[in-house]
Amino acid sequence: MQVGFYFDQTRCTGCSACRVACKDWNDIPGGPENWMRVLYTEKGKFPKPFVSYMVAPCWHCTEPVCAAACPVGALTKRTEDGIVLVNSDACLGNEECGAKCLKACPYDAPQFGPENGAKMRKCNFCLDRHLEGKLPDCIEACPVRALDAGPLEDLAKKYGANRVAVDFKYSDRTKPAVVIKPKSLPGN
Secondary structure: OOOEEEEEEEOOOOHHHHHHHHHHHEEEEEOOOOOOOOEEEEEEEOOEEEEEEEEEOOOOOOOHHHHHHHOOEEEEOOOOOOEEOOOOOOOOOOOOOOHHHHHHHHOOOOEEEOOOOOOOEEOOOOOHHOOOOOOOOOHHHOOOEEEEEEHHHHHHHHHHHOOOOOOEEOOOOOOOOEEEOOOOOOOO
16 A cells, blocks of 8 residues: 545645644754745736645655665655655765755655754654554644545545646656646636
């Protein structure tokens, strides 16, 4: 089984409740390290402006290139659910290895704190909550219900199989575990 995320780009207002909930649940200090990011796009102009948001957690890819790039094997993929985890204690740190995992990931999911020698950390699908049968905290925090999570096969049955949206390009190399309802550009 592979777990994944669903994102409804038509509902997201860019409020960052998901990002704040993630930082809070995982005790991530204020600053640049964000396991859940919210990307903003603005296109067009009056009378047809276009604004959209795209969440950007770790997509727990079916083929996680970050794990293959790590020189010490600090990243692993759980066989029972496909969650990609990092052992921060085994990580060499952003200076010693040159952040190879971040450079390999097309979604910039691996995160390093601002300090010298920071160890890599990233979204872990709220593994503690997942093991209790609960949804990741970012999903429960979303006030407009733009997020969902669960077995990827179930998400595809419920929401369809689209994996393309503004600010997101599906990588056939990594196969991110995500289903997206995209917001259409004006005229599309």
